[in-house]
Each structure stands twice: as structure tokens, then as C-alpha cells.
Amino acid sequence: MASVIAAIFFVRERPPASDSPEAGFARDMQVHHAQAVEMSLIVRDKSDDPEVRALAYxxxxxxxxxxxxxxxxxxxxxxxxxxxxxxxSWMRGAEGDGQPMQMPTDGRMPGLASPEQLDQLRQAKPGQGEALFLELMIEHHKAGAAMARAAYVRTDEPAVRSLSSAIVTSQMAEVRAMEGLLDSRRPATVDQER
Incomplete structure (x- = not known):
């Protein structure tokens, strides 16, 4: 009897297929995350701003x-x-946050910075690239959170549900932090000075 219970315990369900939402999410989110890592390392290495450097790290x-x-x-x-x-393609018809996800017409994933924007970030001088980084990363994170929401509702795989939920929580918290950092770097308007 114990061997039957052990056999049942260790039998796995069939893993996700190559065209499954789980596999698509794992592949596409790696690409999406890789650009976030790239942008973060660019600004971390160039910035003199300790808050932006810590966030990028x-x-x-x-x-x-x-x-x-x-x-x-x-x-x-x-x-x-x-x-x-x-x-x-795993997201066709996705409404990860209740809104249809806008797919860029140039073939990029939603939220990815363009090659031109990455060049601007690379060429920005310290003190100038921080705002661009924050603007790009806010959009990047919003799209990443939408991808994670879409994965969450399309899977029953516990590891995928856990990570996708964590991505939504952390990226939306970082969006709020980045919006605050960006607002604090904008010049004050006449109304704000009163």
C-alpha cells in the first residue's frame, strides 16, 4: 500500500506543451525581462542618482x-x-487586466523600448538618462504586468501562477515608485510653487 501511495505521489501530470500559454509566457517573459535588465544596467552604470541606481539594481x-x-x-x-x-501568440485575445493588450505594429512585444530609445538611453549623459529610463521602464513594467496577468488566468500550473502573481505585484509597486521618482525630477510649475 505504501508503494502505491508513493507512486501516486510522485506521478506528475503531463508537463505543458510547447504551444501552451505556460511555455509561451516563459519564453516571451524572458525576452521582456532581458530588455529590462539591459536598460537597468545601462542606467545603473551611468547615473549619479542613488535612488535610480538602487532601483535599477x-x-x-x-x-x-x-x-x-x-x-x-x-x-x-x-x-x-x-x-x-x-x-x-499565447496571448491572442488576452485581456490580462480587463483591457485588450495593444500590440505594437512593428513586431515588438508590448512595452519594449525601440532600438532608437535604447540608443538614446545609452548616449544620455548622467543626469539626463534617468528620466528617460523611468519613462521607458514604467511602460515596460505595465506591459509586463499585463502579460503576467494573462498568464495567471490561462494556467493551472502552480509555479507559473505563483511567479506571474509575484510579477504583477512587484512591477506595479515599482511603477508607483518610478512615477514618484519621475514626478520629483520634473520642474515645478507655477501652480505647484504656490
């Missing part, structure tokens, strides 16, 4: 860890790291 380290976690899922599920399916 936190984003880079947490999202790099999550990239590793999602890559490990694909290995565990015996799935390839990439797919022939178009990016974001």
Missing part, C-alpha cells in the same frame, strides 16, 4: 533571477528555449 537582479527560473521550467518540461510560433 533591484530590477536587474530580480528580473535576471526570474529569467533563470523560467529557463529552468522549460528545461524541466523538456521544451526548447525558443519556438517557431510568433512571439505573444
Amino acid at each position: 533591484d530590477i536587474a537582479t530580480s528580473q535576471q533571477q526570474q529569467i533563470g527560473q523560467m529557463a529552468a521550467w522549460l528545461q524541466l518540461w523538456d521544451l526548447p528555449a525558443s519556438s517557431e510560433q510568433p512571439q505573444m
Whole structure:
């Protein structure tokens, strides 16, 4: 009897398929996170602002860890790291936050900075790139949270639900923090001075 119980306990359900929302989320969020890590390292290395540097470090380290976690899922599920399916195809008809997700017409994932915006960030001098970083990362995080919400409602895989929920919580908290940092760096208007 004990061996039957042990066998039942260790039998896994079939892992997600290569075209599943779980696999699509794991692949696409790795790409999305990789750009957040890249932008964060650019500004962390160039900025003299301790608040922005600390935020950039936190984003880079947490999202790099999550990239590793999602890559490990694909290995565990015996799935390839990439797919022939178009990016974001797992989200067709997605309404991760109750709103249809706007897909850029240039083929980029929602929230990704353009190559031109990344160049502007790289070329910005200390004191100038922080606001651009915050603006880009706010949009990046909002789109990442929408992707995570869409994954959450499309899966019953506990690890995917747990990470997608954590991504929504952390990224929306960081959005609020970044909006505060951005507001504190804008010049005061006449109404604000009164």
C-alpha cells in the first residue's frame, strides 16, 4: 500500500506543451525581462542618482533571477528555449487586466523600448538618462504586468501562477515608485510653487 501511495505521489501530470500559454509566457517573459535588465544596467552604470541606481539594481537582479527560473521550467518540461510560433501568440485575445493588450505594429512585444530609445538611453549623459529610463521602464513594467496577468488566468500550473502573481505585484509597486521618482525630477510649475 505504501508503494502505491508513493507512486501516486510522485506521478506528475503531463508537463505543458510547447504551444501552451505556460511555455509561451516563459519564453516571451524572458525576452521582456532581458530588455529590462539591459536598460537597468545601462542606467545603473551611468547615473549619479542613488535612488535610480538602487532601483535599477533591484530590477536587474530580480528580473535576471526570474529569467533563470523560467529557463529552468522549460528545461524541466523538456521544451526548447525558443519556438517557431510568433512571439505573444499565447496571448491572442488576452485581456490580462480587463483591457485588450495593444500590440505594437512593428513586431515588438508590448512595452519594449525601440532600438532608437535604447540608443538614446545609452548616449544620455548622467543626469539626463534617468528620466528617460523611468519613462521607458514604467511602460515596460505595465506591459509586463499585463502579460503576467494573462498568464495567471490561462494556467493551472502552480509555479507559473505563483511567479506571474509575484510579477504583477512587484512591477506595479515599482511603477508607483518610478512615477514618484519621475514626478520629483520634473520642474515645478507655477501652480505647484504656490
